[in-house]
Amino acid sequence: MAQNGPTAYRAGSGEPLLLLHGTFYTWQAWSALLPDLRRNFDILAPTLLGHFEGDRFPPGVSPGLEALADGVERELDAAGWETAHIAGNSLGGLIGLELAQRGRARSVVAIAPGGDRPGSRFNEKRIGAIFTATRAIARGVQPHADRLCASEIGRFLLLSWVCAHPERVSPADAVHAVNALARCPVYADLKRALPPARPLDLDQIRCPVLLAWPAKDRVLPFRRYGRAYCDVLPFAEVRMLDDVGHVPMMDDPAGIAALIGDFARGSATIP
Numbered sequence: 001m002a003q004n005g006p007t008a009y010r011a012g013s014g015e016p017l018l019l020l021h022g023t024f025y026t027w028q029a030w031s032a033l034l035p036d037l038r039r040n041f042d043i044l045a046p047t048l049l050g051h052f053e054g055d056r057f058p059p060g061v062s063p064g065l066e067a068l069a070d071g072v073e074r075e076l077d078a079a080g081w082e083t084a085h086i087a088g089n090s091l092g093g094l095i096g097l098e099l100a101q102r103g104r105a106r107s108v109v110a111i112a113p114g115g116d117r118p119g120s121r122f123n124e125k126r127i128g129a130i131f132t133a134t135r136a137i138a139r140g141v142q143p144h145a146d147r148l149c150a151s152e153i154g155r156f157l158l159l160s161w162v163c164a165h166p167e168r169v170s171p172a173d174a175v176h177a178v179n180a181l182a183r184c185p186v187y188a189d190l191k192r193a194l195p196p197a198r199p200l201d202l203d204q205i206r207c208p209v210l211l212a213w214p215a216k217d218r219v220l221p222f223r224r225y226g227r228a229y230c231d232v233l234p235f236a237e238v239r240m241l242d243d244v245g246h247v248p249m250m251d252d253p254a255g256i257a258a259l260i261g262d263f264a265r266g267s268a269t270i271p
Contacts, residue, residue: 006053009045012038016084019045020092024181032253046075050186064193069098085264090114100205107208107267138182149174163250164216208267209236219246
């Protein structure tokens with residue numbers, strides 16, 4: 001039986017599958033995929049610390065990548081999972097790779113993982129500018145989100161920066177995405193902390209990794225961000241995803257569910 005609330009979703013049976021959403025979103029980023037995935041996997045989809053409707057960071061802990069990964073590790077421990085298959089989008093993909101580095105992953109599907117490896121001041125400023133602009137828009141329209149998201153034109157205006165087909169997103173999911181960004185309690189702290197000041201050390205990853213990059217990603221286009229990941233993860237499988245944007249679960253939930261499920265089922269530990 002499904003058990004879900006603001007902070008996490010847990011349902012299904014089979015091998016453990018951890019789903020990690022992107023920056024300023026919630027576990028509901030995966031909602032359209034869950035009926036397919038829970039048929040074959042025991043799913044845990046937490047809302048990351050500090051995000052809309054999620055748990056707060058512990059006292060004295062500054063928001064950042066390591067603190068977010070620590071929070072997810074506590075979720076794994078509470079679930080009784082030493083390791084799990086992991087799928088993450090954007091920031092969630094970066095956290096998934098960090099957890100793999102810590103030995104907590106059986107496999108990782110990193111969908112347009114956030115950050116920039118090895119990083120440049122230009123690209124950090126670009127991401128910061130995207131955060132600032134989208135937050136301002138979300139806060140401005142949030143009181144009118146129900147009305148705006150009821151129309152395809154409204155969803156196009158609000159979501160076309162993260163997906164290729166906003167018309168496929170339900171009005172309810174679109175409203176939730178606007179609220180999650182507009183009302184993220186630690187927006188300012190995360191904006192300062194992301195992308196990480198130092199590149200991740202990924203040389204200890206010993207599980208299969210799939211780098212899945214949306215061909216229509218306007219936030220983290222592959223040419224600018226994806227190739228650096230290929231350099232530091234030479235063993236990873238790389239797959240371009242046609243006709244989807246940065247959050248491809250909005251565009252093609254069935255296809256992304258199949259991508260995640262097939263890779264997890266076919267994975268074997270790298271010696």
